[in-house]
Amino acid sequence: MENANLPDNIKSIWRSFADKTFFPNLESDAKADVAIIGGGITGVTTALLLKEAGYDVVLVEAMKVGAGNTGHSTGNLYIAVEEGFDTIQSKYDTETLKTVISARAEAMALIEQNVARFNIDCDLHKRSWYCYSANEENCNKIEKIYNAARDAGVAITEIAQGELPFPVAKGVKIDNQAQFNPLAYTQQLAVAIDGESCRIYENSPVTAIEEQDGMQFVRTPQGSVSAKYLVHATHTPKGVFLDFHSLLGTYREYGIAAKLNSGDYPDGTFWGYYNNNERFSVRTYEHEGEKRIIVVGQPHEVGQKRDNNENIARLEEFLHQHFDVREVTNRWGGQHYKSADVLPYIGRRSADSNVLVATGFSTDGLTYGTLSAMIIRDELFEKETEYTKLFSAARHNPLKAAGNVIKENAINAVELIKGYVFKHGNAQDVAAGEGKVIDSDGRKLAVYREEGGDLRACSAICTHLGCVVSWNSAEKTWDCPCHASRFDVDGCIIEGPALIPLEKVEVEGK
Ligand SMILES: Cc1cc2nc3c(=O)[nH]c(=O)nc-3n(C[C@H](O)[C@H](O)[C@H](O)COP(=O)(O)OP(=O)(O)OC[C@H]3O[C@@H](n4cnc5c(N)ncnc54)[C@H](O)[C@@H]3O)c2cc1C
Known part of the structure; x- marks a missing residue:
C-alpha cells in the first residue's frame, strides 16, 4: 500500500527547519503492553x-x-485556551477554569523538562502571550478574558496603547508563556x-x-x-x-511564514480579534540567526470551502498590512477538532x-x-x-x-453535496491543477488533472462513512465534509478517521 504524499507546494515552516527521522517500517508482527x-x-x-x-x-x-x-501548528505554548478563559468559566465555573489552567501549566512544565533532560534543540524560549482587540467591537471579549483570568488567579495584566506592533483598542498579557519548534x-x-x-x-x-x-x-x-x-x-x-x-467540530486553518525587510520581528505570541469575527495569531521564529514571522488563522469547516486559496491570500494581506514583507517562504494548512x-x-x-x-x-x-x-x-x-x-x-x-456542532456540520455537508458536487460533468471539464467530483456511469469519481495534463482518479466515496469528498484547491487533497478524513490525489489517507484509502480508478481521456 502506498503512503500519502504531503504536497510540496504547501509546506509548513517546521518542515523547513527540522531534520528527518529514520525509524523503520513495521515489517513483522510485534507484541507489547x-x-x-x-x-x-x-x-x-x-x-x-x-x-x-x-x-x-x-x-x-x-x-x-x-x-x-x-x-x-504555530508552536506556541500557553495556559490560555483558544475559546477564551471566560468561555470555560461561563460554561462551567471558576474552579473548573483553575483546573484547566493548572493542567495546562503542568503540561508546559513537562515539555520544558523534556527539552532540558534530553537536550532537545527546538528553540524553546519563554515569551509573553498577548490577546487584544483591534476594534471597539471586541473589547468586551478582552474584558471578559481578563476578568475570568483574574478570578482564576492568573497574573494577567492590561497592556498600554503602542505596546504591540498592531493598532490595539484593548489588550492583555500573560508573561512566562513559551514558544518552540514543535x-x-x-x-x-x-x-x-x-x-x-x-x-x-x-x-x-x-x-x-x-x-x-x-x-x-x-x-x-x-x-x-x-x-x-x-x-x-x-x-x-x-x-x-x-x-x-x-461531537467534534472539524476545521482547517492556515499558516504562512515570511522574511521581513526591516529587522522588526515582534517577540511574543499575539492573538488578535478583528472585524467580522476574524482572528489572527502572530509570532516570530528564530533559528541560528534566521528569522521568520508567522501568521495563522482563517479557519473553515473541513471540506466546506470552495476556494481556500482565498484564506491563505487573506493571511498574506494581513501580513502586508502590518509588516514590511520581503518574501513569503511557507504556506500551509492544519486541522483541528473542537469538542462539543x-x-x-x-x-x-x-x-x-x-x-x-x-x-x-x-x-x-x-x-x-x-x-x-x-x-x-x-x-x-x-x-x-x-x-x-x-x-x-x-x-x-x-x-x-x-x-x-454536529448539526451544523451535517446540514452544511448535505447542502454542499446538493449544490455543488453532483453538478459536474466529465473528466474533460477538469482543468490542469484542479480536482472535481464527476458522475461517471452513476459512480462518483474524484478526478485530478496534473499540470502536465494526465488524470489521476479515485472513488469519491469516503471510506469512513460513505460521504462524498470535496476538492481542497490550496492543498490539492480530497477532504471529507462529514468527519474530516483527508486523502491525497491518489486516494492515500493523510488524516482523519478513515482507515482505508479511496479506491484508485483508471479514467480515460485527456
Ligand atoms: C493552524 C494550527 C495552528 C496550531 N497552533 C497551535 C499552537 O500554537 N499551540 C498548540 O498548543 N496547538 C496548536 N495547534 C493544535 C495542535 O497542532 C494539535 O492539536 C496537535 O499537534 C495534535 O497533536 P497530536 O499528536 O494529537 O496529533 P498529530 O500531530 O496530528 O499526530 C497524529 C499522528 O497520527 C498519525 N496517524 C493518523 N492515522 C494513522 C494511521 N492509520 N496509522 C498510523 N498513524 C496514523 C498521523 O500521521 C499523525 O502523525 C494548532 C493547530 C492548527 C491547525
Whole structure:
C-alpha cells in the first residue's frame, strides 16, 4: 500500500527547519503492553511516559514522526485556551477554569523538562502571550478574558496603547508563556525514547483495528501489533467512533511564514480579534540567526470551502498590512477538532475499556496532547485525579455540549453535496491543477488533472462513512465534509478517521 504524499507546494515552516527521522517500517508482527497509533506530540509523549512507567510500548506512525498536525501548528505554548478563559468559566465555573489552567501549566512544565533532560534543540524560549482587540467591537471579549483570568488567579495584566506592533483598542498579557519548534521537539523526543521497551515505526499506516479475547490487534500492511491497551494518538480516533466523531467540530486553518525587510520581528505570541469575527495569531521564529514571522488563522469547516486559496491570500494581506514583507517562504494548512463542551476528550473510551483516546484539542493541542500523555498514564494505573475526571473521554455533558456542532456540520455537508458536487460533468471539464467530483456511469469519481495534463482518479466515496469528498484547491487533497478524513490525489489517507484509502480508478481521456 502506498503512503500519502504531503504536497510540496504547501509546506509548513517546521518542515523547513527540522531534520528527518529514520525509524523503520513495521515489517513483522510485534507484541507489547501498549500499542500507540500516531507519532505526533501526543503519541510520542505518551510513549515516553508509559515506557518510564514500566510498560512495553510499540508506536506506529503512518507517515513520519511529527508529520501530522504537530508539524503544522504555530508552536506556541500557553495556559490560555483558544475559546477564551471566560468561555470555560461561563460554561462551567471558576474552579473548573483553575483546573484547566493548572493542567495546562503542568503540561508546559513537562515539555520544558523534556527539552532540558534530553537536550532537545527546538528553540524553546519563554515569551509573553498577548490577546487584544483591534476594534471597539471586541473589547468586551478582552474584558471578559481578563476578568475570568483574574478570578482564576492568573497574573494577567492590561497592556498600554503602542505596546504591540498592531493598532490595539484593548489588550492583555500573560508573561512566562513559551514558544518552540514543535516538529523538532517531537522528532528529537522520539529519537531519545526509541529502544528496547519503546519501538517506533514510521511509514506504517494502521489499516484495521480488531479486538479479540481482550487483546487489541493493530494491522498495518506488513505486520500487526497485539497489545492489551490501545491508544489512538491520531488527533481524532481511527475507525468508527460515532460517540466522538459526532461531537467534534472539524476545521482547517492556515499558516504562512515570511522574511521581513526591516529587522522588526515582534517577540511574543499575539492573538488578535478583528472585524467580522476574524482572528489572527502572530509570532516570530528564530533559528541560528534566521528569522521568520508567522501568521495563522482563517479557519473553515473541513471540506466546506470552495476556494481556500482565498484564506491563505487573506493571511498574506494581513501580513502586508502590518509588516514590511520581503518574501513569503511557507504556506500551509492544519486541522483541528473542537469538542462539543469546550474541553478535550482524554482517556479510556468508556469506564472499563482498554482503548484510550485523545481528541478535541481545538488549536491548543501541543499542550493538551502533552497533558493527554499524563492522563493516559494515570488511567492505566487506575489513578483518579482531578484531570482524569475533568477531561474524561467517557464523560457525558449533554447540557454543556453545543449540540449545534454536529448539526451544523451535517446540514452544511448535505447542502454542499446538493449544490455543488453532483453538478459536474466529465473528466474533460477538469482543468490542469484542479480536482472535481464527476458522475461517471452513476459512480462518483474524484478526478485530478496534473499540470502536465494526465488524470489521476479515485472513488469519491469516503471510506469512513460513505460521504462524498470535496476538492481542497490550496492543498490539492480530497477532504471529507462529514468527519474530516483527508486523502491525497491518489486516494492515500493523510488524516482523519478513515482507515482505508479511496479506491484508485483508471479514467480515460485527456
Ligand atoms: C493552524 C494550527 C495552528 C496550531 N497552533 C497551535 C499552537 O500554537 N499551540 C498548540 O498548543 N496547538 C496548536 N495547534 C493544535 C495542535 O497542532 C494539535 O492539536 C496537535 O499537534 C495534535 O497533536 P497530536 O499528536 O494529537 O496529533 P498529530 O500531530 O496530528 O499526530 C497524529 C499522528 O497520527 C498519525 N496517524 C493518523 N492515522 C494513522 C494511521 N492509520 N496509522 C498510523 N498513524 C496514523 C498521523 O500521521 C499523525 O502523525 C494548532 C493547530 C492548527 C491547525
